[in-house]
Amino acid sequence: MARQKKSRKVGKIGVAKTSSNVRKPTEKRVKKHLGKPAGSRNSEALTDSQGPKKVVKDPRHGSKKPVSLIVESSEHRTVSKKIKYFSPSQELAAIEQDPRLASLLNKIEQGKKIAREDQQYVDHTLARHKVLCDLLGISNDDENHDVSTKQEVDLFSQFESIDINDFKD
Template sequence: MPRKKKSRKIGQIGTPLAPKANRKPAPASPKRNKKTLGKPSGTRNNPEQTSSQSRPSKVQKDPRVGSKKPIPLIVDDKPKARVTKPKFFSPAQELESIEQNERFGMLLEKLDSEVALSREERAFVNKLTARHQELCDLLGISNDDGSMADAGNSENSTDDDLYDQFESIDINKFK
């Protein structure tokens, strides 16, 4: 067996190409522009330039995220006057505060002297008189002269009346 010396050259693999002189040139296709992906360079630093060129007629939207509510930089020393309804611990305290109300007393004196009251003053008087009447009924106080005569009756009947009155109280009115 004859021996062949090993070589690093590789023989032809596959089919050979035709010589360059005999080849047909590939048809020239028209060049087309590549689609660009993303935004052009510099848009991060100059966002108003690109948006103003593309849509000049639209109103520009504020690019900031979050609340647009203005924050006062100077703090006012005087607090805003806020009228809060006083809360009372018992009906007796509320009744006492109504009876000691100076404005209410002055308006009642005007009514007694038959002076005309404004619409707001009448509403105020009506509101307080209605609440005063409710509290008097709740506490068992009556303005009638006959109440003194009823107090002289038997002690059992007044105890039963007080118990019935206590059971009829609606606790939700005091919340």
């Protein structure tokens, strides 16, 4: 047998291709998937909505509590504390010894302007002071002193002007 030179041309070697053996380029083999695809955390919400209606769960972990971006001053936080008193006299004593009220009243007497919240605090506290004084029967000495001296003088003059013989039978 004679020797043949190698060539790059392929002849009919093996089985001839028929239309039934040839795969179409549009058909692709289905691959087996192992694990979840990339980005599965963000796409879970989409896959849940395609199926039956379920509550969409937030895929993010951690606290969902809103965080305040504005810092609140510590002065306004102390106002919210409410102290209970056993008697009106204890509450009256606490109001009269309140250092915040005393400093605000000094500022008002000096003619300085105070904040709106501070003015509301002063008004509310003084109104409560007045109610407690009325409850306990305490009145201002300055106003009553002038009235009481006039009444005493009038009563004394009436007493002196009474004639005892009018009361005898």
